[in-house]
Amino acid sequence: MALILIVDDSPTEVHVFQKALERHGYKTATATDGAEGVRMAREIRPDLIFMDIVMPNMNGYQATRALSNDPHTRAIPIVMVTSKGQETDKIWGLRQGAIDYMVKPVSPDQLVAKAQATLAA
Secondary structure (H helix, E strand, C coil), X not given: CCEEEEECCCHHHHXXXXXXXXXXXXXXXXXXXXXXXXXXXXXXXXXXXXXXXXXXXXXXXXXXXXXXXXXCCCCCCEEEEECCCCHHXXXXXXXXXXXXXXXCCCCHHHHHHHHHHHHHC
């Protein structure tokens, strides 16, 4: 059973994402900002990370860059899930090490489909 780390400071988003993923058999863990997300990723080594960008302390770009540059976590796929929908935001996210980019609002079905496709790759 795959373990997915959700890094987002919105309790509502986290709840909706968690419920959808768990309903489809995934285990989940959550972090409320980038720094906690980096720490947790290093500890639990999830199979996939869904990363928000706009968060306190350490944003999603910084967290993605930290994880992508760390030999222990660089193989973990990171999908950014954010309200930042500009093409430049997406390009910057991918340059930091994300493998994909989704713009909110993201439906639970879209999130599960992305998890399935990413983990099957």
